[in-house]
Structure formats: structure tokens, C-alpha cells
Amino acid sequence: MPFSLHRHTEQTSLGLLPEQRSEAGAPRGAPCFFTLKEAEELELVLARGQRLFFQAADSHNNEKDLLLAAGEEPDFGLGVSSRIAYDRHFGALVMAAISQRFGLSRTRSEQVHTCLQEAVVNAIVHGNLDVQKDCSQSSDLYAYYACVEAALAKQPALRVYVLVWEYGRSLKFCVRHAGKGRLRDGLITATHPALDQKSGRGLYIIQSLAEQVWCDEPGKSLYFTFAC
Amino acid sequence: MDYITTKPGEDRHISLTGQLTFADNAKFREILNMVEQENLRSLVLDFSKLEFIDSAGLGMLLLLRDACQPRNISIAISSAKGQVEKIFLISKFDQLFSMAS
Numbered sequence: 627m628p629f630s631l632h633r634h635t636e637q638t639s640l641g642l643l644p645e646q647r648s649e650a651g652a653p654r655g656a657p658c659f660f661t662l663k664e665a666e667e668l669e670l671v672l673a674r675g676q677r678l679f680f681q682a683a684d685s686h687n688n689e690k691d692l693l694l695a696a697g698e699e700p701d702f703g704l705g706v707s708s709r710i711a712y713d714r715h716f717g718a719l720v721m722a723a724i725s726q727r728f729g730l731s732r733t734r735s736e737q738v739h740t741c742l743q744e745a746v747v748n749a750i751v752h753g754n755l756d757v758q759k760d761c762s763q764s765s766d767l768y769a770y771y772a773c774v775e776a777a778l779a780k781q782p783a784l785r786v787y788v789l790v791w792e793y794g795r796s797l798k799f800c801v802r803h804a805g806k807g808r809l810r811d812g813l814i815t816a817t818h819p820a821l822d823q824k825s826g827r828g829l830y831i832i833q834s835l836a837e838q839v840w841c842d843e844p845g846k847s848l849y850f851t852f853a854c
Numbered sequence: 855m856d857y858i859t860t861k862p863g864e865d866r867h868i869s870l871t872g873q874l875t876f877a878d879n880a881k882f883r884e885i886l887n888m889v890e891q892e893n894l895r896s897l898v899l900d901f902s903k904l905e906f907i908d909s910a911g912l913g914m915l916l917l918l919r920d921a922c923q924p925r926n927i928s929i930a931i932s933s934a935k936g937q938v939e940k941i942f943l944i945s946k947f948d949q950l951f952s953m954a955s
Contacts, residue, residue, distance in 0.1 A: 827945060
């Protein structure tokens with residue numbers, strides 16, 4: 627992993643101390659498990675004081691372990707089903723919470739939002755749903771969308787995670803999927819796609835905006851960093 | 855995403871609002887159907903109220919362009935701003951679409 631900034635253990639740039647309690651009185655370290663119904667007002671859920679938010683599932687007790695296995699606990703984490711993430715303009719919803727928590731400028735928020743949107747769609751389509759690349763290159767773009775919709779109808783519950791770590795004046799983002807598909811391993815060096823290429827621009831856009839971009843092995847997580 | 859027709863007729867103006875992302879492909883299909891089924895001469899897409907676009911949205915615009923070309927329908931994008939304008943620049947869309955501020 628190329629990212630090597632040291633973890634900042636003092637007060638965050640937003641002025642929030644790690645031990646502050648949420649409005650409901652629960653410690654910020656305790657994850658918030660929200661229901662499908664609450665996911666309809668996800669922006670209200672994310673305004674609570676916790677750091678970790680998971681859409682409740684039968685195996686939700688494993689979610690925190692899954693994140694911890696990926697490394698140190700994030701300063702912000704959200705896990706939702708692919709269905710919710712796909713239907714709810716997920717990037718915009720999570721950006722409001724991230725911008726507020728980490729004090730991002732408008733310009734930086736736009737850039738992070740763009741990268742998160744691309745990464746989340748990649749995680750859903752190619753990670754969780756494993757829609758084949760040759761389907762995405764079909765000249766009939768709407769056949770590709772139909773592939774995705776059909777796959778999503780079969781597997782709506784597979785989770786996608788957005789994680790954020792703060793390191794001084796830098797943020798590290800991770801978008802992680804729970805499916806069998808693989809994203810690219812290693813550093814991303816996407817070349818500019820053909821001008822009239824109808825799909826496959828997402829990684830190039832992320833790389834154009836973020837400082838560093840890389841995937842882990844076995845291709846389940848995409849990381850990117852921004853200075854704040 | 856939503857849209858309204860601000861100028862009907864064969865020289866059509868459409869204003870898009872909200873976000874144009876992967877999940878908006880069904881709604882965008884309505885604009886594509888307009889090009890494929892109606893007798894247009896030109897199409898101007900007003901992006902002044904479009905707040906956000908992703909790479910899937912770019913793909914949909916290219917599909918629209920592909921539908922216009924064999925029908926000799928000129929297509930232009932106007933008033934793209936903010937994040938939308940920046941993504942157009944990264945993707946060099948000024949080389950593919952007539953752009954007006």
C-alpha cells in the first residue's frame with residue numbers, strides 16, 4: 627500500500643474529539659445499525675454522532691469485524707446494500723455527512739463526491755454484481771443497463787462500504803464491496819479512454835482528481851486520498 | 855434527474871435538473887426516445903441546473919450523440935457549470951459536443 631501518512635491521534639480538524647458521545651448518549655465508538663426504513667432518510671441517520679453506520683442485516687455483527695480486518699477502524703464508515711446505494715444517489719447522501727464531519731471546502735467536496743460516485747458504482751456493478759466487462763462494452767448501452775438491473779434484482783443485499791480515515795490534513799477514502807468480483811490490484815494507472823467510449827471512464831476520472839489511487843488484493847477495495 | 859422542454863418543436867431545447875448518474879438511465883431513455891421517434895432538426899441540452907454528472911451520464915450523452923448523427927440532428931450542450939463542467943473538461947467533451955456558456 628503506497629499511502630504512508632501517520633495517523634493523527636489528536637483532535638480532528640473538525641474539532642470533534644474521539645470520545646464525544648452521540649446525541650442519543652451512545653458512545654461514538656458503538657456502530658449505528660439502521661433499518662431499511664430508516665435508510666429512506668439516510669441523511670438523518672448520518673447526522674447522528676456515531677462514526678460507523680451499517681444497514682442492519684442478519685449477519686451485521688460481522689460488519690465491524692470485516693472493517694477491522696481491512697485495517698484500523700475508520701473515522702467514518704457506512705455500509706449499505708447495493709440496492710439502497712444504487713437507488714438513493716448514494717454519493718450525494720454520504721457526501722453531506724463527510725463534508726460536515728471533515729470540514730471540506732466546496733471544491734474538495736465536489737471532487738470527493740465525484741470519486742465516491744465512480745467508486746461506489748464500480749463496487750456495485752463489477753464487485754458485488756460481477757457484471758462482465760464484455761457486457762459493459764456492448765455497443766447497446768441499454769443492454770448493459772438491463773444486465774445491471776437484472777443482476778441487482780437477484781442480489782440486492784450485498785453491501786458496499788465507504789470508509790474514511792483522517793491523517794492530519796489528508797483524508798484516505800476506501801470503497802469496499804462484499805461480492806466476488808475483482809477490481810484492479812495495485813496502483814491505478816488508467817489511460818485516457820477513447821473520446822467516444824461509452825463506459826469505462828470511472829477509474830480515469832478518479833485518478834484525474836485524487837492524489838493517490840490504488841486497490842488492495844484481492845481487488846475488493848479501492849482507495850484514494852485527498853489533501854484537505 | 856428530471857428534465858423539461860423549454861422550447862418545443864423541431865429545434866428542441868431541453869433543460870436537465872438534478873443529477874445525471876448511472877441510476878438515471880431509465881429517465882434519460884425518454885430523451886433518447888425523443889430523438890429516435892420525433893422529427894427534430896436540432897437539440898440543445900441546457901445544463902445550467904444540472905448539479906452533478908458521473909461517467910455513466912457521459913456515456914448516455916454519447917449515446918444521444920450517436921442517435922443524432924445519422925438523423926442529421928445537430929446537438930449542443932449549454933451552460934454546463936461546476937462539477938459538470940469540470941468532468942466535461944477531464945473527459946474532453948468539448949471535442950465531441952458544441953459547448954456554449
